[in-house]
Amino acid sequence: MLDKLQNIMDAACKWGNKNLGTSIQYPKPTKNSMVSSAFSSGIIGSVMTIYGLLFKNIWVLLFGVLGIISSAFIFGKVKKTIR
Secondary structure (H helix, E strand, C coil): HHHHHHHHHHHHHHHHHHEEECCCCCCCCHHHHHHHHHHHHHHHHHHHHHHHHCCCCCHHHHHHHHHHHHHHHHHHHHHHHHH
């Protein structure tokens, strides 16, 4: 899924470069940046989940759970690229 997103962004940058006369390049994420993104997303999601549970705020709880899910998804993508 992330590969499709990167391909779409590359195509959009190429289109913009060709039609608008710009020189935009979409940066490819490195392994270290993906690991740090997964780690920070997991920490923030955990804190939001705990806050949502303690103060019974359903929206904060929902966003916290989504943060944890995104962290697991990103970390799974990193593990696939390592092998």
